[in-house]
Amino acid sequence: MKRVIALLATVVMMVSVSAQAAGKLVVGGKGYTEQLIMSSMTAQYLAGLGYDVDQRDGMGSTVLRTAQLNGQIDLYWEYTGTGLVTFNKVVEKLTPEETYLRVKALDEKVGLIWLNPSQANNTYALAMRKDFAKEKGIESITDMMDWLQSEDGKDAQMASNVEFSARPDGLKSLLEAYEFDMPRRNLRKMNSGLVYQALAQEVVDVTMVFATDGRVKAFGFYVLKDDRQHFPNYALTPVVRTDALDTNPELANQLNKLSALMNDETMSTLNALVDVDGLSIERVSRQFLEQNGLL
Amino acid sequence: MKSINLSPYFNALLLVTVFLLGIWVQSSGFVEQFVYYWDEILYLSGHHIKLTLISGSIAILIGVPVGIILSRPSCRKAADVVMQIFNIGTTVPTLAVLALSMSFLGIGDKPAIFALAFASVLPILRNTYTGLLSVPAHLKEAATGIGLTPIQQLVKVELPNAMYVIMAGIRTAFAINIGTVPLAFQIGGTGLGELIFAGIDLYDTPMMLAGAIPTAVLALIMDMVLGVVTFLIVSKGVNPNRK
Numbered sequence: 001m002k003r004v005i006a007l008l009a010t011v012v013m014m015v016s017v018s019a020q021a022a023g024k025l026v027v028g029g030k031g032y033t034e035q036l037i038m039s040s041m042t043a044q045y046l047a048g049l050g051y052d053v054d055q056r057d058g059m060g061s062t063v064l065r066t067a068q069l070n071g072q073i074d075l076y077w078e079y080t081g082t083g084l085v086t087f088n089k090v091v092e093k094l095t096p097e098e099t100y101l102r103v104k105a106l107d108e109k110v111g112l113i114w115l116n117p118s119q120a121n122n123t124y125a126l127a128m129r130k131d132f133a134k135e136k137g138i139e140s141i142t143d144m145m146d147w148l149q150s151e152d153g154k155d156a157q158m159a160s161n162v163e164f165s166a167r168p169d170g171l172k173s174l175l176e177a178y179e180f181d182m183p184r185r186n187l188r189k190m191n192s193g194l195v196y197q198a199l200a201q202e203v204v205d206v207t208m209v210f211a212t213d214g215r216v217k218a219f220g221f222y223v224l225k226d227d228r229q230h231f232p233n234y235a236l237t238p239v240v241r242t243d244a245l246d247t248n249p250e251l252a253n254q255l256n257k258l259s260a261l262m263n264d265e266t267m268s269t270l271n272a273l274v275d276v277d278g279l280s281i282e283r284v285s286r287q288f289l290e291q292n293g294l295l
Numbered sequence: 296m297k298s299i300n301l302s303p304y305f306n307a308l309l310l311v312t313v314f315l316l317g318i319w320v321q322s323s324g325f326v327e328q329f330v331y332y333w334d335e336i337l338y339l340s341g342h343h344i345k346l347t348l349i350s351g352s353i354a355i356l357i358g359v360p361v362g363i364i365l366s367r368p369s370c371r372k373a374a375d376v377v378m379q380i381f382n383i384g385t386t387v388p389t390l391a392v393l394a395l396s397m398s399f400l401g402i403g404d405k406p407a408i409f410a411l412a413f414a415s416v417l418p419i420l421r422n423t424y425t426g427l428l429s430v431p432a433h434l435k436e437a438a439t440g441i442g443l444t445p446i447q448q449l450v451k452v453e454l455p456n457a458m459y460v461i462m463a464g465i466r467t468a469f470a471i472n473i474g475t476v477p478l479a480f481q482i483g484g485t486g487l488g489e490l491i492f493a494g495i496d497l498y499d500t501p502m503m504l505a506g507a508i509p510t511a512v513l514a515l516i517m518d519m520v521l522g523v524v525t526f527l528i529v530s531k532g533v534n535p536n537r538k
Contacts, residue, residue: 163493
């Protein structure tokens with residue numbers, strides 16, 4: 001009996017060996033294309049460098065953050081604005097540089113290190129169909145909100161993904177910044193991937209988009225000017241648990257190499273290859289690594 | 296009017312629901328949370344019921360007539376084949392039906408209504424068909440004997456006798472339907488699924504429950520209402536609840 005218990009204990013221990021064993025890394029990611037590309041790319045890149053990599057993606061921001069704090073995820077790509085506003089509840093208006101430094105300092109206290117930020121700023125934006133916006137004479141978010149309050153636009157629909165509609169730096173604060181109390185019937189929540197289709201198929205007239213999403217350009221959407229500069233900076237940055245960096249001294253430099261390659265143009269091109277041309281995420285990220293000599 | 300005999304299943308469900316409600320109210324700050332989502336719940340419930348009623352009505356309008364036609368003696372041969380096809384139709388998972396209907400109807404409520412109607416047709420059709428077939432032969436003979444035309448026989452004898460079974464099919468269909476509406480969120484349909492999936496996505500349990508519990512309650516209310524309707528429209532003589 002004792003032997004059985006000992007055996008069981010050993011098995012349990014083996015199963016629950018934490019992700020931080022030297023050379024073993026768990027790469028996380030959220031559930032939309034850009035994040036899936038980044039987590040796939042990072043996993044392939046690190047595996048190529050000889051790490052034992054486990055990939056887990058498809059989670060919402062909050063779930064992913066919780067998993068990282070619990071040590072179930074070692075690293076993933078987060079956005080500076082999300083880290084600052086959603087996770088640390090800082091609502092001051094800061095420059096991109098200040099945003100990064102502030103979130104880096106705050107997260108260091110909970111054992112997470114923000115490495116070098118990339119040049120890819122995947123901010124939220126509002127978009128409309130180009131011809132439709134022109135026809136209504138809408139150029140900025142203020143124009144759009146005015147139109148929603150006019151007779152012509154009062155039944156218009158605006159699409160948003162669920163996360164944006166619930167986040168502290170999301171729809172609510174946008175409406176506050178633009179001093180508009182939008183009626184509930186104007187809002188339609190759906191999955192992130194559907195909002196572009198919804199706008200293209202004229203199910204809605206305005207939608208929340210990610211600035212670096214390839215479909216914005218591909219579908220010929222017009223991105224409304226954020227005339228009150230409401231949206232913070234969302235620089236895509238690798239965030240790693242301190243203990244993972246301690247056990248793998250090379251890791252920070254290796255990830256910074258990848259971070260240095262990313263910018264708005266690169267990111268929307270990669271996103272478009274998946275969302276518009278229908279290539280697989282794994283293939284797009286592998287090709288990118290090969291082109292840049294990282295694989 | 297005698298009291299309505301609610302099925303024991305319903306009572307058990309009610310007990311479980313009340314019990315869960317109790318647990319839920321106990322849990323921290325639950326009532327405030329619920330109040331916080333109240334407007335959202337009302338708005339989405341309205342949409343939810345609308346989707347169910349529209350798609351359910353379409354399913355009744357298709358299922359009942361087709362069931363009647365298949366149960367006519369002239370269609371006996373074809374009936375087996377048609378029922379088989381419909382049976383195979385139900386084995387397709389609802390989410391797959393939603394995905395398929397999205398691919399040719401776009402996103403939003405339209406494909407959702409189509410897929411929900413598709414999923415609700417079979418129980419209605421099957422019960423209409425079997426209900427009409429199981430009308431005792433001596434009743435039909437008597438009806439023919441007193442000189443009723445086939446149409447009169449259907450309306451005056453067969454349908455009233457089969458009505459209880461038909462209504463049971465409709466009840467089943469609506470229960471499935473109301474429980475499936477949340478899935479329609481995945482293709483841009485509006486319903487309580489919004490709160491459920493958002494809650495899962497954001498790791499926000501109260502939000503998830505604010506969607507899940509009203510969905511369960513709606514299903515119970517719908518079943519009760521249809522139970523009362525059944526009680527009222529099934530003729531006294533053949534209503535098992537009135538004996």
